[in-house]
């Protein structure tokens with residue numbers, strides 16, 4: 001029997017998770033993973049690069065070794081486009097890779113260029129160029145008003161999902177708390193104000209009332225001002241202007257750019273929705289192409305854009321693909337949830353676990369040193385195992401413990 005050719009595009013959270021799930025198929029598949037980068041980038045570690053002097057090398061690890069020791073082939077090239085009807089991936093050197101099954105884990109494009117004035121007056125931390133640039137800007141900063149926020153993103157309509165104004169505001173929370181901590185540590189907080197804007201009707205649209213009630217006092221306690229319904233228009237030297245015509249003074253403007261789907265999708269006929277995200281059903285199979293799966297930020301279904309959701313989707317896609325190939329195994333149900341830990345500076349962090357956006361009843365936080373320890377453990381595990389996550393038993397146990405701990409009166413579960 002000939003081996004099935006599986007091509008995975010992208011070696012981030014979703015691509016590596018899918019690879020690690022599929023490798024148990026052994027000789028039954030030939031897996032190739034394609035990525036133009038030599039390293040996989042763990043974006044959740046980037047705030048520590050910007051604000052806690054973590055070397056950028058600690059946010060990335062070599063891809064080639066991680067892929068080849070899993071028995072797959074690594075091709076370090078960018079994909080230019082996909083010929084869906086011919087079952088071919090076309091690389092940026094015009095070579096083609098034929099596939100029986102394709103798994104697209106391309107991530108989202110961070111559209112810095114969509115923010116007028118960003119290149120001259122804006123800072124960010126969504127990749128390993130921007131985070132060290134922000135760290136340098138902070139080193140040069142001598143005080144003044146700081147403005148932080150997410151630009152508005154627009155989504156396609158082929159898949160029914162909550163249309164959030166920002167892809168995920170967890171990094172905004174991390175920036176504001178870590179910056180507050182860092183400015184205090186440097187003795188500069190008195191000379192600096194922190195104002196946060198959100199394009200949404202409420203800050204943190206993707207979580208429920210209990211999480212909001214837990215976060216709001218922290219925001220006040222740290223002297224941070226948050227305004228909602230503020231859609232970024234442009235950045236200037238010394239100011240940030242919004243679509244409503246208001247302008248805020250700013251000596252340091254930190255922006256999460258709008259997210260768009262990948263250029264690969266834009267260049268591939270019939271692959272994307274109106275915003276170049278990949279429309280799938282809840283088994284992560286492309287709505288119009290049975291041999292194409294997708295997972296992670298690249299998909300229309302991932303909302304908010306979170307590593308946790310990328311991993312849930314990669315598990316589903318890998319299980320569905322396994323079923324296609326072998327007829328074996330069950331495909332996990334699509335049960336989206338927000339699960340993330342935001343550093344708050346020093347040894348403090350806040351864990352957020354909520355599924356109210358999707359009609360669920362879990363909505364809780366865990367704040368303090370124990371949440372920080374969990375994030376430290378999770379990030380370290382991911383880095384040192386080249387993209388593996390702690391065993392399911394550990395994460396399932398943690399989720400269960402959190403639910404039980406928060407069911408008492410006055411605690412998290414709504």
Ligand SMILES: Cc1cc2nc3c(=O)[nH]c(=O)nc-3n(C[C@H](O)[C@H](O)[C@H](O)COP(=O)(O)OP(=O)(O)OC[C@H]3O[C@@H](n4cnc5c(N)ncnc54)[C@H](O)[C@@H]3O)c2cc1C
Pocket residue numbers: 009010011012013014015034035036037040041042043044045046047077078079080105106107108125126127170171262264295296297298305306307308309310339340341342
């Ligand atoms: C600052 C920040 C902090 C965050 N913190 C958290 C957090 O604490 N918890 C959490 O759950 N989520 C967090 N997230 C979100 C999380 O990082 C993303 O949801 C996650 O990285 C998505 O994984 P992915 O595999 O879909 O995409 P990515 O991680 O973006 O990986 C995509 C891969 O595709 C590759 N690729 C792109 N174009 C091509 C091409 N043309 N050809 C081949 N390969 C290509 C890229 O090189 C990359 O390796 C954070 C995000 C940011 C920006």
